[in-house]
Amino acid sequence: xxxxxxxxxxxxxxxxxxxxxxxxxxxxxxxxxxxxxxxxxxxxxxxxxxxxxxxxxxxxxxxxxxxxxxxxxxxxxxxxxxxxxxxxxxxxxxxxxxxxxxxxxxxxxxxxxxxxxxxxxxxxxxxxxxxxxxxxxxxxxxxxxxxxxxxxxxxxxxxxxxxxxxxxxxxxxxxxxxxxxxxxxxxxxxxxxxxxxxxxxxxxxxxxxxxxxxxxxxxxxxxxxxxxxxxxxxxxxxxxxxxxxxxxxxxxxxxxxxxxxxxxxxxxxxxxxxxxxxxxxxxxxxxxxxxxxxxxxxxxxxxxxxxxxxxxxxxxxxxxxxxxxxxxxxxxxxxxxxxxxxxxxxxxxxxxxxxxxxxxxxxxxxxxxxxxxxxxxxxxx
Amino acid sequence: xxxxxxxxxxxxxxxxxxxxxxxxxxxxxxxxxxxxxxxxxxxxxxxxxxxxxxxxxxxxxxxxxxxxxxxxxxxxxxxxxxxxxxxxxxxxxxxxxxxxxxxxxxxxxxxxxxxxxxxxxxxxxxxxxxxxxxxxxxxxxxxxxxxxxxxxxxxxxxxxxxxxxxxxxxxxxxxxxxxxxxxxxxxxxxxxxxxxxxxxxxxxxxxxxxxxxxxxxxxxxxxxxxxxxxxxxxxxxxxxxxxxxx
Numbered sequence: 001x002x003x004x005x006x007x008x009x010x011x012x013x014x015x016x017x018x019x020x021x022x023x024x025x026x027x028x029x030x031x032x033x034x035x036x037x038x039x040x041x042x043x044x045x046x047x048x049x050x051x052x053x054x055x056x057x058x059x060x061x062x063x064x065x066x067x068x069x070x071x072x073x074x075x076x077x078x079x080x081x082x083x084x085x086x087x088x089x090x091x092x093x094x095x096x097x098x099x100x101x102x103x104x105x106x107x108x109x110x111x112x113x114x115x116x117x118x119x120x121x122x123x124x125x126x127x128x129x130x131x132x133x134x135x136x137x138x139x140x141x142x143x144x145x146x147x148x149x150x151x152x153x154x155x156x157x158x159x160x161x162x163x164x165x166x167x168x169x170x171x172x173x174x175x176x177x178x179x180x181x182x183x184x185x186x187x188x189x190x191x192x193x194x195x196x197x198x199x200x201x202x203x204x205x206x207x208x209x210x211x212x213x214x215x216x217x218x219x220x221x222x223x224x225x226x227x228x229x230x231x232x233x234x235x236x237x238x239x240x241x242x243x244x245x246x247x248x249x250x251x252x253x254x255x256x257x258x259x260x261x262x263x264x265x266x267x268x269x270x271x272x273x274x275x276x277x278x279x280x281x282x283x284x285x286x287x288x289x290x291x292x293x294x295x296x297x298x299x300x301x302x303x304x305x306x307x308x309x310x311x312x313x314x315x316x317x318x319x320x321x322x323x324x325x326x327x328x329x330x331x332x333x334x335x336x337x338x339x340x341x342x343x344x345x346x347x348x349x350x351x352x353x354x355x356x357x358x359x360x361x362x363x364x365x366x367x368x369x370x371x372x373x374x375x376x377x378x379x380x381x
Numbered sequence: 382x383x384x385x386x387x388x389x390x391x392x393x394x395x396x397x398x399x400x401x402x403x404x405x406x407x408x409x410x411x412x413x414x415x416x417x418x419x420x421x422x423x424x425x426x427x428x429x430x431x432x433x434x435x436x437x438x439x440x441x442x443x444x445x446x447x448x449x450x451x452x453x454x455x456x457x458x459x460x461x462x463x464x465x466x467x468x469x470x471x472x473x474x475x476x477x478x479x480x481x482x483x484x485x486x487x488x489x490x491x492x493x494x495x496x497x498x499x500x501x502x503x504x505x506x507x508x509x510x511x512x513x514x515x516x517x518x519x520x521x522x523x524x525x526x527x528x529x530x531x532x533x534x535x536x537x538x539x540x541x542x543x544x545x546x547x548x549x550x551x552x553x554x555x556x557x558x559x560x561x562x563x564x565x566x567x568x569x570x571x572x573x574x575x576x577x578x579x580x581x582x583x584x585x586x587x588x589x590x591x592x593x594x595x596x597x598x599x600x601x602x603x604x605x606x607x608x609x610x611x612x613x614x615x616x617x618x619x620x621x622x623x624x625x626x627x
Binding site: 011016019023044048049052062 | 395408446449453563564565566567569570573
């Protein structure tokens, strides 16, 4: 096994770190308070190349393998403190870009991928419904073919990037009697007639990532915007969810590494009772726990990505990676606040925001309970 | 029009914030003033006034990382003059004169100084050695008369001074000329295919011997902590007796 990065990979990772630390960390506290999406930072990430990392070069991407991609995202998470921006990028990459790369027609890829890569287009997906969350395939949104168009009706909730998205991957039922096999996916452009991006949703964390409820009322979608096949929606969703579970918390590993370093610095600087608080074993022990969580998370992430790079099955590994990293991230944030004491609870120290951002990771892309169900089922339970 | 941009590799002045998990040794970067020079050359090419930008630097193979960064920003090709000695400004200027003779650029744009030694001499010496006009500390460049002259705004203590120089000329850049672009990942990947030519001083036909030697480099002494005084009288006494400034 080779644990070393090549010179080219190292050069790429350093460039990501330099770019993110210099270009993306402004107004983060204010934007979090006011729930503002940093569109300018999004465009910068696009022209820098983040959104194109896993996309083949012929469609305007960089054609990076999964391992290099997650390492680059990890470095992005380390150097960029705007977890909402990172969440928006992740949603865009794994729920819109990846399905297009793997299931899009040549014409669809040529039309949308270059813009999705270079930062001019924002993507997202609309799967969850008010009464269909973990029970993902019980969709009530319907799609009916009428001439050369599909007509969509229904409502979607928790649509990440909804208020700013140019393109949504929308899942709808075409034939309820066929269950998951009756579902199809559609590429719906913003301002499509009959699509209404309603209420922007207020959230506890990742507040700089906009989220909305979206309604479809006789929304017309041209037939060439069917993504994959009629009835192929569930397969497409499961595939893109596996990508999402494996990769979405790469940025969180970087965030944990940054928190660890922040805590080590603080524990060495802060003096109580005549010594650095890091000399107190109860504080040191917390930092050791943080270190173990970062390292174990990183190893699971890289192993998942390595398997994915070698085209091995990753259904189990993706679920375990998501479950483990989200758990570690929340615990690291709690420890980071505790180590900082009262200061950690203050907004200006930028630790409390990390906890609010981290908690969402146990809910999106399948709750921790759903991940446990997947792992249990793969263990024959 | 062809532009030559000499640049230097220096320790990263922002090392504390330059990311990279577990960075130990200070990283090297392109001297920030030279980065401004590279950016200006790129902008001149983008507005159609230049057709080629070559970069030149002096150093051991380790500086290839900064060369690739310059190529990734967008310069067309680069020359590394292989010399790992600690060179003083006059030696650097003489080597660059040989590089200019080889490349015959219409204009040389470079940083006004390097942030490691702050000498601020190479541009001026190079102009002197070549008998070319020079415009230093420049915050604006315009080309006039079908690119036979350049009008440059210089930042001086007295204010903004506008000078016109006949080309070829040496222009050194000040902080406010532009804000350099960041290296993008597509740029970085493209840079891998751009040529880096490695030459020795011998090949350039120049022999240099540093005229000055750095004896030692030390951190400035740590500042003593301040003290709080109880009264104006005490302050005046301390200023007289301890600080001896009154």
